[in-house]
Amino acid sequence: MATSGTIDFSKTRPVVGLVGNPNSGKSSLFNLLTGLRQRIGNFPGVTVEKKSGTLQIEDLPPVEIIDFPGAYSCYPTSLDERLVVQELTNPKGDLFPDAILYVADVTKLDKHLLLFTQLRDLDLPMILVLNMADLIKEEGLQVDVTALSHRLGVPVVAVSARANTGIAELKKAIGGLLRDPQAFRPEEPFYEPGVLARDVLADLRQELPARNDYHALLLAHHASWLKHVPEETRHRVQKARVKNGFHSLRAQVEETMERYDTFEPIVHDTVRRAGAKASFSDRVDDVLTHRVFGPVIFVVIMLLLFQALFAWTGWPMDGIEWVFETLGNTVREKLSPGWLTDLLVDGVIAGLGGVLVFVPQIAALFLFITILEEVGYMARAAYLFDSLMQRFGLNGRSVVALISGHACAIPAIMSTRTIANWKERLLTIMVTPLTSCSARIPVYVILISFAVPEGSFLGFGYQGLAFAGLYFLGILSAMLSALIFKLVLKSQERSFLMLEMPDYRTPVWRNVGITVWQKVKTFIMEAGKIILLISVVLWGLSTYGPPAAMEEARAQVQKTVEEQGLDEQAAEDLMASEQLEASYAGHIGKFIEPAIRPLGYDWKIGIALFSSFAAREVFVGTMAIIYSIGSTEDELRIRDRMADEINPDTGQPVYNRATAWSLLVFYVFAMMCMATLAVTKRETGGWKWPIIQFTFMTTLAYVSAMIVYQVLS
Amino acid sequence: MPFPRSTAASHFVAGMSGTIERFTNENLACKLLDIGVRPGSRLRLVRKGPFGGSWYVKIDQQCLALRKQELACILIK
Numbered sequence: 089m090a091t092s093g094t095i096d097f098s099k100t101r102p103v104v105g106l107v108g109n110p111n112s113g114k115s116s117l118f119n120l121l122t123g124l125r126q127r128i129g130n131f132p133g134v135t136v137e138k139k140s141g142t143l144q145i146e147d148l149p150p151v152e153i154i155d156f157p158g159a160y161s162c163y164p165t166s167l168d169e170r171l172v173v174q175e176l177t178n179p180k181g182d183l184f185p186d187a188i189l190y191v192a193d194v195t196k197l198d199k200h201l202l203l204f205t206q207l208r209d210l211d212l213p214m215i216l217v218l219n220m221a222d223l224i225k226e227e228g229l230q231v232d233v234t235a236l237s238h239r240l241g242v243p244v245v246a247v248s249a250r251a252n253t254g255i256a257e258l259k260k261a262i263g264g265l266l267r268d269p270q271a272f273r274p275e276e277p278f279y280e281p282g283v284l285a286r287d288v289l290a291d292l293r294q295e296l297p298a299r300n301d302y303h304a305l306l307l308a309h310h311a312s313w314l315k316h317v318p319e320e321t322r323h324r325v326q327k328a329r330v331k332n333g334f335h336s337l338r339a340q341v342e343e344t345m346e347r348y349d350t351f352e353p354i355v356h357d358t359v360r361r362a363g364a365k366a367s368f369s370d371r372v373d374d375v376l377t378h379r380v381f382g383p384v385i386f387v388v389i390m391l392l393l394f395q396a397l398f399a400w401t402g403w404p405m406d407g408i409e410w411v412f413e414t415l416g417n418t419v420r421e422k423l424s425p426g427w428l429t430d431l432l433v434d435g436v437i438a439g440l441g442g443v444l445v446f447v448p449q450i451a452a453l454f455l456f457i458t459i460l461e462e463v464g465y466m467a468r469a470a471y472l473f474d475s476l477m478q479r480f481g482l483n484g485r486s487v488v489a490l491i492s493g494h495a496c497a498i499p500a501i502m503s504t505r506t507i508a509n510w511k512e513r514l515l516t517i518m519v520t521p522l523t524s525c526s527a528r529i530p531v532y533v534i535l536i537s538f539a540v541p542e543g544s545f546l547g548f549g550y551q552g553l554a555f556a557g558l559y560f561l562g563i564l565s566a567m568l569s570a571l572i573f574k575l576v577l578k579s580q581e582r583s584f585l586m587l588e589m590p591d592y593r594t595p596v597w598r599n600v601g602i603t604v605w606q607k608v609k610t611f612i613m614e615a616g617k618i619i620l621l622i623s624v625v626l627w628g629l630s631t632y633g634p635p636a637a638m639e640e641a642r643a644q645v646q647k648t649v650e651e652q653g654l655d656e657q658a659a660e661d662l663m664a665s666e667q668l669e670a671s672y673a674g675h676i677g678k679f680i681e682p683a684i685r686p687l688g689y690d691w692k693i694g695i696a697l698f699s700s701f702a703a704r705e706v707f708v709g710t711m712a713i714i715y716s717i718g719s720t721e722d723e724l725r726i727r728d729r730m731a732d733e734i735n736p737d738t739g740q741p742v743y744n745r746a747t748a749w750s751l752l753v754f755y756v757f758a759m760m761c762m763a764t765l766a767v768t769k770r771e772t773g774g775w776k777w778p779i780i781q782f783t784f785m786t787t788l789a790y791v792s793a794m795i796v797y798q799v800l801s
Numbered sequence: 802m803p804f805p806r807s808t809a810a811s812h813f814v815a816g817m818s819g820t821i822e823r824f825t826n827e828n829l830a831c832k833l834l835d836i837g838v839r840p841g842s843r844l845r846l847v848r849k850g851p852f853g854g855s856w857y858v859k860i861d862q863q864c865l866a867l868r869k870q871e872l873a874c875i876l877i878k
Contacts, residue, residue, distance in 0.1 A: 160835035199837030199863075337827040344834040373864070379851045471866035475854035484855070484866065585855055586832055586871055589864040 102266050103152045103183065104143075107172060107207065108191035109200050110158030111590040113219040115139075116249035117191055118155040119602050128606065137502065145263040154183060162206045162306055163340050167505045170313065176207060177306050178316040179299060187213045187265050189258075194218040194246065195227055197359055201351045202344065205278040208242070209302040213269040215243045215261050222248040230360040239354045242272050250596050278350050281305050284339040287332040295324055309336050369591040373468070382472045389465075390491075393456050394559065401448040408448070412441025427631065435623035439709030440616060442530060446705070447608060450526040453495040454607045455600065462595035466491075467587055474585050480567050481574025482519075483512040484585055490516075490566060493523035494559070497764045499607070501771055511579035515570045517771055518781055521764050522566040524559050524756060526611075527705040531755045532558055534708060534727055538748035561756050565788070614763065618703050626673065626699055626710060633671035641670035668692075668714070687754065687790070688747040688797035690735065697754075704760045746800035750793040758789035810844060811873040818845035819877035821860075826874035833875075837863065844877060 108114040119126075122141025139155040156175070157168035164170040175183045188207060192200035197218070208214060216236070224231060224246070237244040243261045247254030265272065281289050281301055288308055289301060298304035311317045311325040328334070375381055416437045423429040460466055466488050474484030485507045492500040500520045507513040524532070532555060540554045632638075645666050649659045668674050669691075676698060677691030684694050696710040715729035733742040759765065759782045768778040807822055821842045824830035833839075838860050847857045847864075856872060858865045 163831060163835065165832055165835075196837075196862075202835065202837070337831055340831050341827065341834060344831070345839070348834075348839060369864070373847075373857070377848065377850075377857055379849060383851050467866075471855060471857065472851055474866065474868065475850055475852035478854065582828065584829070584832065584871065585866055585868045586829070586836075587866040588836055589857075589866060591864075 101149050101152050102186045103154060104262060104266075105176070105183075105185035105188045106153060106155045106191060107176075107188050107203070108158060108217075108219075109160055109193070109196075109203065111588065112158065112191045112193045112196075112200060113249050114158060114191040115155060116596050116599055117189075117217065117219060117247065118153065119596075119599050120249050120252060120255060122153055124602065124605070126602075126606075143259070143262075145259050145266075148263055148266060151262065151266070153189075154185065159203060161203050161344070163309070163344075165508050173306065173310060174314055174316070176210065176212070177303060177310070177314065181316060185212070186269065187215065187262065189217050189262070190214050191217045191219050193220050194231060194359075195220060195223055195229065198352065198355045201355065202347055204240075205347050205351055206302070208240070208274055209277045209279060209300070210306075211274060211300055211303075213265050213272060215245060215258070215265055216240060217258060218244060218246040219249055221246040221254060222251040228361065232358045236354070236358040239358065241274055277302060279343060279347050282339070282342050282346065284335065284342050288328050288334040291328040291332060292325060296321065308334070309340070367591065369464075372592055373589075376465070377468050377471060382468075386469055386472060389460075394556070396456070397449055397452050401452055404448040405445050408445045409441065412437060412444070416441070430631075431624065431627050435627040435709075436620060439623040439706075440620070442708035443616075443705045444612065446526060446529050447612065449529055450495065450611055451604055451608045453526055454604045457492055457495055458600045458603045459595050460491075461488075462593070462600060464590045464592045467589045470587055471585075471589065474587075478583075480570040481512065481515050481577075482570055483507045483509065483516070483583065484587065486512065486516040489520050490523055490563065493520040493525060493566075496525050496527070496607070496611070497521040497523070497761065498767050501764070501767050504771070509579075509581055509583040511574075511577055511581060512583055514577075514772065514777065515573050517768055518573060518777065518784075519566040519570045521759060521761065521781070521785065522562050522569060522757065524562040525704075525761075527703065527761070528558075528755055530705050530708045532752065534711070534730070535743075535748045535752050535755075537727060538730070538743040539745055539752055558752060558756055561753075565757060569784070569788075618706065622699055622702055622706050623709055626695075628672075629676070630668055630671045630673035630695070630714065633667070633674065637670040637675075638667060641666040673714075686797070687793045688750045688801060690742060692733075692742075693747075693751070700755075700758075700760045702760075702762055704755065707755075744801075746797050749800055750797035753796045754789045754793040756789075757785055757792055759785035807876055807878045809873045810846070810875040810877050811869050813846055813877075815846050815848050818843065820844070822876045822878040824874055825876060829871055829874045836865075837861070838865075844875065846872075 106114050106118050118139065118141065121143050126139055126141040128137060128139055141153050141155075142150045143153050144150055156172050159169040159172040162173050162176075164173050175181055176185075176188075178184055190204050190207065192204065204214070204216065218231065218233070223229070231246065233244050233246055243265065245254055245258045245261050247258055277300075279302070285305055285308075289305055292308055293301065293304050296304045296307050298307055307314065307317060307321075308325055308329065311322045317325075329336075376385060416433045419437065420429060420433050423432070460469075469487045469491070470484035472484075473487045477484055477486050486504070488506075489500040489504050492503055497520050500523075501517050504513045504516045504520075507516060536551050536554050540550045543550050545553070642663070645659070645663045648654070648662065654662065669678075673695050674691065677694040680694045680698065681689075681691040684697065689697065692714050695714060696707050699710045700707045711730060715733070730743050731741065734740070735742050765778040765782060768781055769775060772778070809825075810819075821838070821840050821844055823840050824833065838844075842860050845859045847859050849856055850866070855866055855868050858867050858872070
């Protein structure tokens, strides 16, 4: 640790923390330093995403780099920011860094140095990284790096994460600091605790396990929520605060003002501006955030986005489909017929293929959303819709979650951490899963062909319009549900917008690529695992059954075949369907059939619904298994098999218009994703909200699907 | 057009600008100070947001979105 003079690297690998304000280009620098050598996990005890990676510097052991969430100061307003303060005030913690790379946007140094001076007063070995050095010339800036380093007392390195310059120099500086952490100890603090804090500090200084005065002051401010402060100390801090009339907010204002007064002259002396010119961002915002054009442009962008999503992903999807079909046929040819082959081909390969075929669409969706985020448009969208969102009990920032929810509800729910107001955040978490995530795409694609005829109106295909309609239905239901929650829940907590709108930038393609790659990888791994498991279980359940029932079914088929003189093919098909009905899966399906009969579903759909509650995309795989058991014609696609399915009671196709629409509506509303519920539980800190979420969404799905079926049939 | 005298920023219309004198709400003051908005900063109301209620505000070089209630806590001279 930093206090121990020299670091013994033979035992532990050195830890370097990347810290900086939001929009300082911290993540770009992280991607540049670590490339794809990144691990994503969670910070211990909280669900804030922790990105870490390794960096090799000369002869040092591999350095672990941790990308801390962006923070403005040591007085956090969001959960993400709290984490930074928590880890950096806990010298005994595993994540306490041996050195800090403090990333600041060189064009905004007059603001970004606030947190820097605070961390510096904690006596942490630091390097100041002036990011966006490529803008120095462009904006007519002149920076005296040597003088800045001298005045601040730390090494200063100018880099451009965008143009990939200055990295070698930065690595050298990191190596130097890690070898000799004592070289840049601060001589005097930037800030001495003022009148408002002096008394409480005098009382607590000796009792708190603090490295210095400022560390003690931060503990006095934040003891109530810092996890590493023991209960007993918390009480003592609270007593001292009351006794001395310590007013945390006022002390914070005093400190912040004084810090600005201290570092402003330093910035003034070392950074020279060429004079402000009307920036490109301002001119773009004249149009994009216009009162009338702004929202219109937003809607157009969204329409184009979804149009592109389906127009551009056709051929890679066909390719993937072809690969899995070929693979399935090859495996069947090479292996001897038997249960193992059936399981592999009908279960695993068909199930995986059914889901992987949607990877291009998911990748494209994440690509677009990441680009919008990188460019800086998401903050504008939040501004445009804040007033509207407020009427529904949400925050402008909820727009970001509601848009990302169309890719996947899990990152969308995590993105709500930027909403400081608890009620607004909770509402966003509750309704985000109603937006149609990419896992619903496979289900929609298959069912729409039964619900809507082919053909077009004014150049728009009916099926495409239906698709758009389902997305719209998702958004509409999300907003209306939010409104209902807003009226039910009461909250006195003050809500803020106060949103920074960063300058528009062309996206750093490296960042976009890495983000999309990580999301797609996670989807494949997670979905793959679930589908593999469900395939095996479902295959087992539908192949085996209670011995007596299976035997009876076999005898029954034998009798029918002899009586009616069926040929071999017909006998085999009859045997397959009778055996499925007698199997365990058949029993489960039959058991829930009465409950789903009013929705227009038979017991086979019941099995698919049942398994979908693990994850929606399983629907397609389940269909593949249910309709392929025993059938010898493997070339038929799932869709064709479903179309062939006849209701034995009515003689009509099972998948008629009413049933297909009913299923579609059910899938729009139903909460069928265990992973989302798990995230809701973590983010809301208990089982209450995920249970409410599951109940309201599934009830909504059941009731609406029933209404749709009863009206259409 | 300059602000006539010390008044809350929420009372003005698009295009007006002035210098921040102080904040009347400590909670908001802390948040604004954190992102670099201080007494002495130059504030300009650039445009009103759609659906009413929020404002596109330029403070020094920074673009911010602020609600009307938030502007009400900023005194301009």
